[in-house]
Amino acid sequence: MTAPTILLVEDDPALRTLTARALQENGFLVRPAAAAPEMWQAMEAGPVDLVLMDVMLPGTSGIDLCRSLRAKSDVPIIFVSAKGSETDRVVGLELGADDYIAKPFGTRELVARVRAVLRRPAMERREGSEQGLVRFDGWTMNLGRRELASPDGAAVELTGAEFDLLSALADHSGRVIARERLIELSRTRLGDSSDRSVDVLISRLRRKLSSAGHDAPIVTVRGVGYMLNAPVERS
Amino acid sequence: MRPSIGVIGRILAVLLIAILVEFGVSTFLYERASRFSVQEDEARRLAEHLSISRKLLAANAPPRRAQVAASLTTDRYAVRWDDDRPTPPRVAPSLDEMRHQVLVWEPTLATAHMSLRLNSPGRNQTVAGEVSLPDGSWMHFRTLQPIAGLNLLGERLLLALIPAAALMVLAGTLVRRQLQPLRRLAQSADRVGRGSGEHVPEEGPGEVRRVVGAFNRMQDRIHRLIEDRTQALAAVGHDFRTPLARLRLRAERVEDRPTREAIQGDVAEMEAMVASLMAYLGGSEEPEALVATDVAATLMTLADDAEDHGLDVRYVGPDHLPARVRPTALKRALGNLIGNAARYGRHVTLDLEQTADTVTFVVEDDGPGIPPDQLERVKQPFVRLDDARGRDVGGFGLGLAIVQRTVEAEGGGLTLSNRSEGGFRAAITLPRR
Numbered sequence: 001m002t003a004p005t006i007l008l009v010e011d012d013p014a015l016r017t018l019t020a021r022a023l024q025e026n027g028f029l030v031r032p033a034a035a036a037p038e039m040w041q042a043m044e045a046g047p048v049d050l051v052l053m054d055v056m057l058p059g060t061s062g063i064d065l066c067r068s069l070r071a072k073s074d075v076p077i078i079f080v081s082a083k084g085s086e087t088d089r090v091v092g093l094e095l096g097a098d099d100y101i102a103k104p105f106g107t108r109e110l111v112a113r114v115r116a117v118l119r120r121p122a123m124e125r126r127e128g129s130e131q132g133l134v135r136f137d138g139w140t141m142n143l144g145r146r147e148l149a150s151p152d153g154a155a156v157e158l159t160g161a162e163f164d165l166l167s168a169l170a171d172h173s174g175r176v177i178a179r180e181r182l183i184e185l186s187r188t189r190l191g192d193s194s195d196r197s198v199d200v201l202i203s204r205l206r207r208k209l210s211s212a213g214h215d216a217p218i219v220t221v222r223g224v225g226y227m228l229n230a231p232v233e234r235s
Numbered sequence: 236m237r238p239s240i241g242v243i244g245r246i247l248a249v250l251l252i253a254i255l256v257e258f259g260v261s262t263f264l265y266e267r268a269s270r271f272s273v274q275e276d277e278a279r280r281l282a283e284h285l286s287i288s289r290k291l292l293a294a295n296a297p298p299r300r301a302q303v304a305a306s307l308t309t310d311r312y313a314v315r316w317d318d319d320r321p322t323p324p325r326v327a328p329s330l331d332e333m334r335h336q337v338l339v340w341e342p343t344l345a346t347a348h349m350s351l352r353l354n355s356p357g358r359n360q361t362v363a364g365e366v367s368l369p370d371g372s373w374m375h376f377r378t379l380q381p382i383a384g385l386n387l388l389g390e391r392l393l394l395a396l397i398p399a400a401a402l403m404v405l406a407g408t409l410v411r412r413q414l415q416p417l418r419r420l421a422q423s424a425d426r427v428g429r430g431s432g433e434h435v436p437e438e439g440p441g442e443v444r445r446v447v448g449a450f451n452r453m454q455d456r457i458h459r460l461i462e463d464r465t466q467a468l469a470a471v472g473h474d475f476r477t478p479l480a481r482l483r484l485r486a487e488r489v490e491d492r493p494t495r496e497a498i499q500g501d502v503a504e505m506e507a508m509v510a511s512l513m514a515y516l517g518g519s520e521e522p523e524a525l526v527a528t529d530v531a532a533t534l535m536t537l538a539d540d541a542e543d544h545g546l547d548v549r550y551v552g553p554d555h556l557p558a559r560v561r562p563t564a565l566k567r568a569l570g571n572l573i574g575n576a577a578r579y580g581r582h583v584t585l586d587l588e589q590t591a592d593t594v595t596f597v598v599e600d601d602g603p604g605i606p607p608d609q610l611e612r613v614k615q616p617f618v619r620l621d622d623a624r625g626r627d628v629g630g631f632g633l634g635l636a637i638v639q640r641t642v643e644a645e646g647g648g649l650t651l652s653n654r655s656e657g658g659f660r661a662a663i664t665l666p667r668r
Contacts, residue, residue: 012477018484082476104480104506106499107487154557156532157566159540204539207554208532 004049004118005029009039009065010080011054019052022107028114036065048075050118055081055092063091070096076117080105094144134170137217137230139209141167156208165201169218169228178225202226242413242440249409253402260398273333281312282340285366285376288314289347293368304374315375330362416443420450427454465516472513479506511633514567515616515640523561525668530565530594531556534585537569546577552587558594559668561645568641569596571634572661576600580658589667593647596663604653614639614649638663 006028010016013034020030031048033039042048051069055062066077079092082103092100098117101110132143138151146163148156158166168185169177177185182198202218209216217230288307295303300316307314330351338345344366351364363377416439423435434451437444483502489495534550541548569585576583580600588595605613605620612618616636635649638661642649647665654660 012481015477015481015484018481022484022487082473082480103476104483104502106483150529150555150557152557153527155526155528155562157528157536157562158532159536162536204535208529208535210554 003027003029005031005047006114007031007033007039007042007048007051007075009033009035009051009053009062011035019110022110023052023114026107026111039065039069043069043073050076050078050114052078052080052114055079063095066092066095066097076120078113078117093146133235134167135233135235136170136173136228141170143167151211158205158208162201162205162208165198166205166228169226170232173228173230173232176221176225176227182225198226242442245409245413245440249406252409253406256402256405257398273336275336278333278336279340281378282337282344284309284312285337285344285349285374286341288312288376289344289366289368289374292316292374293370297370297372300372309379311379313377313379317373317375320371320373333362413440413443415439416447420447423454424450427457468516469513472509475509476506479509508631511631511637515631515633515637523563525559526562527557528560528562528565529555530558530560530596531587533562533566534569534587534596537566537573538585541573541577541583546583547581548573548577548583548585550585552585556587556589556594558665560665564641565596565665568638568663569598571638572596572598572663575634576602576659576661579603592667593664594667596665598661599654599658601658604657604659605651607653610651610653613651 006023008016008020008023008030010019010032011034016032016034020032023030031042031045033042039051039053053062053066062079062081066079069075069077077097079097079100080103081092081100098120099113101113134141134143140149141147141163142149146158146160148158148163148166150156164185165182168182179198202220206216206218209218217228219227219229221227284307288304291307292300292303297318304314304316330353334349334351337349337351347366347368349364349366351362353362361378361381363375366374366376368374416435416437419435420443423433426433434454435447437447437451439447479502483499486495486498486502489498531550531553532555534552538548538550573583573585576598577600579602582601584597584599586597586599588597609620613620614635617632618636619632635651639649642663642665645665647663650660650662650664652660652662
């Protein structure tokens with residue numbers, strides 16, 4: 001398998017060099033670009049597996065650039081933002097970015113995010129960038145915004161790992177998923193309680209998904225794994 | 236600006252209206268008294284009594300008249316004879332209508348210069364009057380009992396009260412109307428610095444309009460100032476993060492491990508400071524929407540996250556508690572409180588309390604607490620209690636100030652206290668919406 005190609009869009013020359021080097025050292029091919037025009041050129045130069053883009057670019061804003069890029073291509077996008085604000089994150093994810101990383105980042109975090117996004121199946125990504133609503137037992141998951149709403153409409157905060165675990169369970173609803181497979185699936189996002197055992201995550205999820213006199217629809221199959229015991233509806 | 240009479244002009248206008256109304260009502264009262272009428276039999280009885288008394292007095296010689304007059308006094312009418320012409324009556328409403336009624340029965344009394352007037356020294360309304368005798372002497376009379384239907388006292392009181400009450404309502408309304416722009420100004424002044432400022436319409440008296448205009452311009456200047464400062468600092472924060480990112484990546488290449496870790500620690504501290512400064516200064520730039528949220532799940536997540544980072548943070552509250560909050564701001568505020576608690580205490584407990592109209596988020600630790608006289612001071616920005624809570628604490632001392640401001644903007648409160656069993660307690664109380 002050839003090394004994945006990453007298109008790096010960053011206006012600060014020194015940071016561009018440092019980031020490129022960090023990625024190269026971890027086995028990625030990097031095509032650097034300083035701004036939007038260079039990015040479009042680089043896109044035409046050959047296939048790109050992922051775009052890593054600073055939101056605060058000179059000229060076009062990263063948000064606009066992300067929108068026009070998404071209109072032309074399904075390439076995975078990771079936003080880099082120095083603002084670190086929640087609004088940026090949500091807007092970015094809604095526009096079709098696959099992940100978001102805040103400045104300043106370390107090599108480990110950067111590489112983990114890049115690998116996680118590359119590993120995510122293309123279909124899930126597309127779902128995430130569209131409506132991507134998953135409903136079960138009254139609960140609604142918004143895959144794009146990574147949000148969960150309770151049957152009475154209240155937003156329920158989940159950690160990244162919990163969300164991934166729940167969406168993995170929803171993907172295979174009615175079927176038992178082995179613990180090992182779940183660990184693999186719920187580790188797509190690093191940095192969020194990655195070393196927590198699945199059992200702990202499941203018990204946290206259960207508590208959040210329970211409602212008065214009504215247990216969470218997650219079933220334990222002793223010695224095997226877990227199952228989401230509710231019909232799943234997607235839109 | 237359309238011309239306007241000033242506050243003084245308006246008050247004078249109110250006074251003038253009040254005086255005119257009072258004058259009009261008094262005139263009406265006297266007018267009404269003169270048109271006062273009694274029952275027909277009352278008028279007839281008085282007419283007959285006067286007519287007979289007059290004839291009897293006239294038939295008697297002057298020396299006997301006083302005696303005759305006394306005998307003519309019944310329990311209803313008092314009659315008195317006098318040689319002289321009566322002194323003109325003091326200010327007392329004359330009863331034209333009643334006089335007319337009496338004259339219908341005894342037209343002869345008209346030629347006897349009968350006069351009637353309302354006599355009201357005490358509580359009972361009586362009528363007094365005079366009739367002249369053919370020889371020019373005068374018979375005086377007055378009713379001893381209040382004349383039936385003559386409840387003029389009550390009516391007068393009422394008539395005096397109604398204009399007074401009407402005047403007060405009128406004057407109150409007029410003054411209130413004049414002060415309306417001032418009230419709006421006060422409300423708007425209260426909102427300055429919280430969210431978007433709105434212009435107060437320039438209405439009302441000239442003086443008030445000038446104040447409102449000056450206020451609006453001041454408000455514009457303040458908003459421009461805040462905006463400029465926020466933008467400048469956000470730009471600084473952003474530009475600061477790019478070299479920080481470079482530094483962080485470069486630090487990874489430092490071979491010497493202690494040096495590398497020291498640099499990484501410094502970068503992390505600087506990043507935390509930039510983040511808190513941005514949170515403090517940029518707080519108002521993008522007002523977050525209220526979202527129905529299970530705040531119990533929010534606290535669970537915060538506790539779990541902290542636990543995953545090796546801290547002992549436990550959530551002991553109910554499993555669910557829906558409330559309408561601004562999730563990011565709330566999480567930042569709670570995160571600051573939890574960060575403080577975990578820094579000074581070993582065990583941290585999170586709890587939720589609710590009443591019918593509030594939700595309280597409680598963060599407790601088992602650390603040393605803070606001196607009671609510093610409890611209010613630590614909410615101020617850039618205040619750090621280095622001596623009391625350890626010297627190794629980084630940051631600008633904005634953590635609690637951010638919490639305080641977030642909570643205040645929601646109409647809630649931040650309560651800090653030392654727990655009686657030891658440790659520190661921070662509680663955010665928010666109104667339920």
